[in-house]
Amino acid sequence: MxxxxxxxxxxxxxxxxxxxxxxxxxxxxxxxxxxxxxxxxxxxxxxxxSALGRNLRQRRTGGMGLLVPDLTDSFFGRLAEGVLACARSAGEPVVVGSTGDDPEQESELIGMLLEQSVDRVIAVPSGDADAWRPAIRAGMTVIFADRLPAVPQDPAAASGFGDLMLLDGLAAAAPPPARALDAPAVLADDRAGIRTAVRYLSGLGHRRIAFLGGPGHDRRVAAFREAVGEPMDEELIVFATGSRDSAYAAASGLFQSRPDLSAVLAGGNMLGEAAVLAARELDLRVPQDVSLVMYDDVPWAELCSPPLTVIAQPGRDIGYRAAELVLRAGSRRPRTVVLPTELIVRGSCGPRR
Amino acid sequence: MxxxxxxxxxxxxxxxxxxxxxxxxxxxxxxxxxxxxxxxxxxxxxxxxSALGRNLRQRRTGGMGLLVPDLTDSFFGRLAEGVLACARSAGEPVVVGSTGDDPEQESELIGMLLEQSVDRVIAVPSGDADAWRPAIRAGMTVIFADRLPAVPQDPAAASGFGDLMLLDGLAAAAPPPARALDAPAVLADDRAGIRTAVRYLSGLGHRRIAFLGGPGHDRRVAAFREAVGEPMDEELIVFATGSRDSAYAAASGLFQSRPDLSAVLAGGNMLGEAAVLAARELDLRVPQDVSLVMYDDVPWAELCSPPLTVIAQPGRDIGYRAAELVLRAGSRRPRTVVLPTELIVRGSCGPRR
DNA sequence: CTTCTCCATGGAAACGATTCCATCATAGTT
DNA sequence: AACTATGATGGAATCGTTTCCATGGAGAAG
Structure with a gap:
């Protein structure tokens, strides 16, 4: 040696x-x-x-960080592939972390990146905007991908009655109000995608459409609410955490508690998988008994029976563009990019029974 | 800031x-x-x-590198998750690269890691053992996962006649002969897995079983040959490159050229996907017309119709163990680990028609 | 009381690059 | 010929840590 x-x-x-x-x-x-x-x-x-000497002198590590919730999820796999492809062509290293959709782990990973002096990060955020503020203040260029960080839970809003008074009383002198982070992002056009799906289902005659959401699907839910319009039946919106089990439980629970629903829009591929499984388990036929649209296209959607109607989003492109942005940052501050989605009709939707 | x-x-x-x-x-x-x-x-x-100062002083970057062919492949996604999980619990950064199963890109990535002074690497190798020798000589601790690097193509064997003479002339002073690399690895027990699958299919009466292989499936092919025994019908072993298109082409070609085959063993999940698709396209019913076993279990295997019979391999564990080994390396040289596989019978195999 | 040992401690030298700055030579201008 | 502008060049400082080594003080053993 x-x-x-x-x-x-x-x-x-x-x-x-x-x-x-x-x-x-x-x-x-x-x-x-x-x-x-x-x-x-x-x-x-x-x-x-040696990158070591150079990095020390320049007080920054080259390359970039990438934080995703779960590489096992095929969407994030595609996103990561996009980032890596761009980074590779630039000869830059990528430090990858998987957060498990857990804000705490995310914080730890941010700390790790800070320690490594990685000053450019692409993140599918799991935590609050507040979790990211320190990193940005420390000089990190952060580009969010696929989602935006939630606007922080206002502690007053969280716990009911008395707090309303509190909120009233302190409105003027309140501490920095919970506000969104303004950081560039690369996103799929969830709003258009969801609306297209809802319109498609409505067009088939469906009136009771449920939404199966997962972590980070806030914008999709909001778009769903908007597309469905008033009055919204709140029971038709259910949430799961990141795990497969939780997704299955949510889907199964939904089908059982609301036998009257005729269509389901799954907010991600794991939710879609869970919906198919739950429907099959409960002897609901797709699409005769219930129609199903899945947000995110995956290779197996075609193998399913029936093949799944989906809203495709360009996962790989999202990653690639985000990497481009973060690499070019410094010249001028990058602006948010929204990429189009596409409804791909296969066989999992039918007219209302 | x-x-x-x-x-x-x-x-x-x-x-x-x-x-x-x-x-x-x-x-x-x-x-x-x-x-x-x-x-x-x-x-x-x-x-x-600052990790920068420390790294420079110690002439090594903490953490580890991870090289996989394609994060889009759910198996490598699981493997990567395992590595990341272990690294996270150790607080160590992981630099990830995606090689696209291309030895050249792999070499570039190795060079990048060398430049970064990353001296511990987990790799699903795409290149020769020779591609890895320099890295190991430079002091890298390399742990292979899922596969071993191919034993290098002997240049003499590759290009015919004149070289034989050359070889003759230089036999004494010849450069080190092509030999395998001895480096620790974490592997699934392909041999047992494949044998189990072949026995299972044989037990159902199948005599013409085909193998659909992809890059890096050498050990699986070898196991297949061994399990089937003589005489081996070479036409029943076909290869695809890493892409989905190539996999589909290989599967489709196989079905068309050999209508007499009654069972297919797909060497990876992308090959399995391709086989299902190709069979459907050619109106071959599974399992009535052709039985199918897929190496590697994936969530959608259950959603397929019929649900796929698979050989499950512990992708996540492979990654996790590899990361453990590479972190503990230095104390004593880690030895190769082989993890068990499991045949999961679902609905894609039936008796020979 | 002396001597020896042992620890806590801080100064300074690495580590390998980039970059500021002073120096020097050459060519161009008056 | 004297002076200036220009560009190539190398020495040395710097980045933030770890680690070697010398120093000094305290406690133990004689």
């Missing part, structure tokens, strides 16, 4: 100073003859500059 | 030398009173040691 050549070795072998080597290698000015000699020696010694 | 406190700030504020702070923080010896004071000051200043 031979040790690597350092810039000093190159300088010595080429008979120049280290400063010159550094300049040649990073495109500074140097006479053609020196340049040539240095490059030759560097190649000959198989010299590769 | 305020800048972070350094160890010097802490030392000054605590009225001690930097060496003492360093010792306190990394568990060296110090008097209880100093220790307490330093810790208090550090907490108060919200001091976090």
């Amino acid at each position: 031979e040790k690597r050549a350092t810039i000093k070795d190159v300088a010595q072998a080429a008979g120049v100073g280290v400063a010159t080597v550094s300049r040649v290698l990073s495109g500074g000015s140097a006479s053609p003859s020196t340049r040539e000699r240095v490059l030759a020696v560097a190649a000959q010694l198989d010299y590769r500059p | 305020e800048k972070r406190a350094t160890i010097k700030d802490v030392a000054q504020a605590a009225g001690v030398g930097v060496a003492t702070v360093s010792r306190v923080l990394s568990g060296g010896s110090a008097s209880p009173s100093t220790r307490e004071r330093v810790l208090a000051v550090a907490a108060q200043l919200d001091y976090r040691p």
Whole structure:
């Protein structure tokens, strides 16, 4: 195990100073003859500059961080692939963390990135906007992907009655009000996607459409509410946590408590999977007994029987664009990007029975 | 954007030398009173040691690298989740790269890791053993997961005649012969898994069983050959590259060229997906016309119709164990670990028609 | 009381790059 | 010929840590 050549070795072998080597290698000015000699020696010694030295001097780690809830979820897998593809073509390393949709783990991972001086991060956030504020204040360039961080729970709003009074009383002198974070993001056009799906189902005659949501689906739920309009039957909106079990339980519970519903819109591929499973378990036929639309297209949607009608979102592109943005950041502050979705009609929806 | 406190700030504020702070923080010896004071000051200043400084001094980056062919493949997603879970609990960063099953990209990524002084790597290798030798010689601890690197193509074997002469002439002074790499690995018990599947299919009366392989499935193919025994009908073994299209083409081609086959063993989940699709396209009913076993269990296997009979392999565990090994390496050289597989019978196999 | 040992402690030297700044040579201008 | 502008060059400082080593003081053993 031979040790690597350092810039000093190159300088010595080429008979120049280290400063010159550094300049040649990073495109500074140097006479053609020196340049040539240095490059030759560097190649000959198989010299590769150590990122360690450079990083320390520049007080920042190259590359970027990527935080996703769960790489097992095929959507995040595609997103990550997009990020990695972009990073690879730029020769930059990517530090990946999986948060499990748990704000606490997310915080720890943010801390880890801070410690590593990773100052560019792409995140599918699980925590509050407040969880991200410290990172941004520390100088991190953060680009959110797929979702935006929730606007922080106002402690007053959380716990009922007396708090309303409190809120009233303190309205003027209140501490910094819960507010959204303004940070660039790359998102799918959830609003349009959901609306398209709801319109499609309505067009088939469905009146009782349920929404199966998961963590981070706030914008989708909001879009669903908007698309369905008043009066909203609140029981038709149910939530699961990130796990498969929870998704199944939510779906199964929904079908059992509301036998009158005729269509379900699943907010993500795991929810869709759970819905198919639960329906099958309860002997509900798709689409005769219940119609199903899944948000997010996955390869197996076609293999399912019936093949699932879905709203496709460009997961890979989301990642790729986010990586581009975070790499180009610094020149000018990147602005939020919204990518289109597409309704793909297969076989899981039918007219209201 | 305020800048972070350094160890010097802490030392000054605590009225001690930097060496003492360093010792306190990394568990060296110090008097209880100093220790307490330093810790208090550090907490108060919200001091976090910079990984940059430490890494440079120790000439190595903490954490580990992870190289997989494709995060979009649910198996590698699970494997990555396992690695990340273990790393997270150790507080270590993971640099992830996706090779696309391309040896060239893999080499570039290895180079990137070398440049970053990442000296511990978990890899699902795509390239030769030769591609990995330099990294190992440079002092990297490499643990292979899921597969072993192929034993290098002997250049003489590759290109015919003239080379034989060359080989003859140089036989004595020849460069080190192509040989396998001896490096620890964490693998699924492919041999047992494949054998179980083949026996299961044989037991159902199948005599013409085909194998659909992908990149890195060498060990599975070998196991298949062994399990089927002589005489082997070579046409029944077909290969695809990593892409979905290629997998579909291979499956479709197989079904069309050999209408006499009665069972297919798909070497990975993408191959299985392709087989289902191709069969459906050609109006072959599963399992009446053709039986199908897929290597690797995925959530959608149950949603398929019929639900797929699979050989499950513990993807997440493979990743987790590999990460454990690579973290514990250094004490003693880790040895290869083989994890069990399990045949899960669902509905995609039937008696020979 | 002396000597020896043991620990806590802080100064300073790494680690490997980038970059500021001073120096020097050469060419161009008056 | 004298002076200036320009560009190449190398020395040295710097980044934030860890770690080696010397120092000094306290306690134990003689």
